[in-house]
Amino acid sequence: MDSTISMKNDNYNCDKILLNEEFSEPVKKTIHEIITREKYIHYNVTVRKITTGGNNFLGELYDIDISGQTSETNKENQIFLKRIIRNDDFRIYSIPEVYKKEAFYYNELSKIFNDLQDNVNIPAEDRFKMVKSYEETNDEVIILENLTKKNFKTMPRMDVMSVEFAKLSIEQLAKFHGLSFVLQKMKPEYFETKIKTIKQSMVYDDYWNEFVTKMCELSVSKCDYVTKEKISKFFEYSLDKYPKYMNGLHSKIKCLCHGDYKMNNILFKEEDGKITEAIPIDFQQIYFGCPVIDLIYFIYAASDRDFRKQHLYHLKDLYYETLTRFLNYFAIDVSTVCPRDEFEECFKHSLDYALMYTLYMLQMFFITDDIPDLSKDELLEMKIQVDDRFYDRMQGIVDEFIDLGVL
Known part of the structure; x- marks a missing residue:
């Protein structure tokens, strides 16, 4: 209550x-x-x-x-x-650091993004959307306009997203990344000092390895023996590759990434049963890295296998088409910042990131009872109960990567 x-x-x-x-x-x-x-x-x-x-x-x-x-x-x-919240024992990343990131986004970067869009007269319907923030926002308190009063809401975290929601959300993601490329071209000194210096928050150490090992054990707990053996080999390989993905070491294409672009970090509005608007929120995990990782994370965290069979590659193309069109407002040729062949190659070879994230973190979207209190709970000791829909979702991803030859 x-x-x-x-x-x-x-x-x-x-x-x-x-x-x-x-x-x-x-x-x-x-x-x-x-x-x-x-x-x-x-x-x-x-x-x-x-x-x-x-x-x-x-x-x-x-x-x-x-x-x-x-x-x-x-x-x-x-x-x-x-x-x-305060928890000095929360060790996979610094909670104060991620609040500083979000305060920077709302107090400084969002204003620059608005100015950039104003300067080229982007129509309201084609802008990157942002929630109005209050100047009292600081490193400990984020204060925003309450858009739930204007009938915005979030998707239930265990649902499979609709195609309409996916399209609007991916268009917004492309525009967010696009504004980072615009900064790189139009404000290079600011970009070098304020954007390229934003590091990924996670700390990939022995504690991290122990945490994700525990999470992986939960993920595979209902798999058969053969599948468990395949995942075990992949998991050992992933411990080295996952940090490279998250630090953008695998890609030449880099910009400011959202870092946690999931379904319930996007506000949406419906009119007459149709989704008409999507607004990204929660910028605590922003970092300078590979935008393809944001895209893959969003699609796989909010879809099942049937959805991806029908829409994965169309949504990938929609992202690139939106990025291309949005950059045209600023007279920037997309090939100078995100060449199509490099984008396609990166997308193809980064897909196994989705399997890694499923094994490591997707369970948190499906927690049922006894929600962790991270102001008190120690991550390695917390017991997680997940909804059965998680295992169905995970099996679909496992089957997909068996077909792709990854497992």
Whole structure:
């Protein structure tokens, strides 16, 4: 259940805001700052703590509604807030580091992206879409416009995506990557110092190897003996290759990557039963690397084998066509940043990344009971129960890579 906290102030004095004791000081301070900057005189604030059922592990999430009066008018601010959790024992990457990345994206990079699109007059319907952020966003608290109030939502994390959702999401991904290529061409010094220096967050050490070994054992637990033997050989090989994929060492094509472009990190809107808009969110895992990895991750994490048989290569082509068309707005020839032959070769030879990710991480999308609390739980000790749909999804990927000769 979401928890709700309300507060009122009829004599504008933010220092006297009183909230439930369980509400954190940083969040109180942030609400205070927004109320002050928005010049409320009389106001009511309602705060709801959100439970996501496994969609988010690294933050406390809140809906915050501020409504009231300024000296000039009635006013309302509808806010989504994500606050950092603290766990110094979380060792596969630094939680403070990924919050810094997202704060950089919303406070700085998103504004540059908007300016770039404004400068060439990209029509609203063809732009890379971004959620409005508040200037109070910082390394500990991400504050955004709450688009759920405008009927945006996320896909259930265990579903197979629809073709319509896939197309809109991949078009947005191509435009995100496209803006990185634009930065490279138009702001080379900024690109060199601010984009190329963004490293992949994961730490590939003995702890990582132990963690993914445990996850792989869960993945293959219902496979037959022959399949387990094939996967065991592939897994040993993958431990060396996976970090190369994630650091872009396998590809000449490089740009800013999203790093976690999955179905429930994309807001979408429906009208009359048709998906009309998609907006990417959650930029905590951005890094400079190979854009093909973002594309493969998105498709395989949100599809089953039947879907991929029908749509995989069409969606791959849609990505490239969108990238080409988007770069044309900036008078950039796609062949100068992402040649088609290199893109196709990279896609073909990077597909086994999908199998690696399935063995390592896909289980987290299918967790059922006892959602891990990463502010407390130690990764190597947590027990994971997954929905049976995971095993069906994984078997489809295994069968696919047997047919491809990878297993």
